[in-house]
Amino acid sequence: MQYPNNIKKTFTKLNVSHSNRGMNLENAINQTNDYYLREDKALIYKKPTPIGIAEVSYNNHKKIIEKAYFKEQSTLDYNGLYKGKYIDFDAKETLNKTSFPLSNIHEHQTSHIRNVIKHGGIAFLIIRMNNINYLFPGEAYINYIDNNDRKSIEYKYIEEQSIIIKEAYQPVLDYLKAVDQIYFKGE
DSSP states (O other): OBOGGGOBOOOOOOOOOOTTTTHHHHHHHHHHHHHHHHTTSOEEEEOOOOEEEEEEEEETTEEEEEEEEEOSOOOOSEEEEETTEEEEEEEEEEOOSSEEEGGGSOHHHHHHHHHHHHTTOEEEEEEEETTEEEEEEHHHHHHHHHHOOOSEEEHHHHHHHOEEEOBOSSSTBOHHHHHHHHHSTTO
16 A cells, blocks of 8 residues: 555455454453442352363463463353342353354353252343343243254344443443343332
8 A cells, every 4th residue: 555655555455353252242241240349239259160270380480371271161151140030141242243153152151051040040142142231041041942843042132132231331241230120020
């Protein structure tokens, strides 16, 4: 590209990695959870991934993890308490505009959602799709899994079964408003 004064500017294409695609959504949830804690509204945390350390090196008296492995399969990303109820949920993001790929949710996570619901807890997914954040109830997810053979959930079903979570300044992603609408009607 030629700029004024004969300055040449070249542009290079960035290699975009999709490995951290959901990080913006997770950051918004983490900030929201911090807000809920500060305001004494709920106690919800991101669960750490269970990792085992296999090899450590030392550099200037600091331990550096050289090799590590996942100890066990993790369940959902977040859990905690709200209005005396146990809450467990995961954050998922997709670029697909017409459906949510079920490959984003592992079989052990589906089993975990079933167990949370069976024991009276609240389980759901926060799905960011088409630049909209949805609180998709675990019951709607399980119903879909049990009654469909598809490898994805149609966008229309997500729209019909979910509550939209609006973004704001404080809290960034007030998903507890949606939890109230679904699980605490009339309170």
